[in-house]
Amino acid sequence: MKKVTPVLLLTAMAAIIPLEALAQHRANTNGMTCGEARTIVRRSGAVVLSTGTYTYERFVKNRSYCELNQTVKRVYVSTRDDNRCNVGYKCVYFDYYSN
Secondary structure, eight states: OOOOOHHHHHHHHHHHSOHHHHSOOOOBGGGSOHHHHHHHHHHHSEEEEEOSSSOEEEEESSGGGSOTTEEEEEEEEOOSSOTTEEEEEEEEEOOTTOO
């Protein structure tokens, strides 16, 4: 009887694991209160949240979570209890051409 090689075993296991199981679940702002969404951003510092079925955004607590050539812009999203909830900021590149 032949031994099953580890590579063959791993390949077979990968073939039977559903791809959906490998996808990362993201919290959706529409399913939480404004306070809950704001708390997630403040505790995490930087977090990616779903804002709709096929949309998502990276939210940050402050500018220290952005690149050096970026600043922050206040962000409002729709939550379960507030259609215009200020959850924090998003990183945006400096606009050198505007005053």
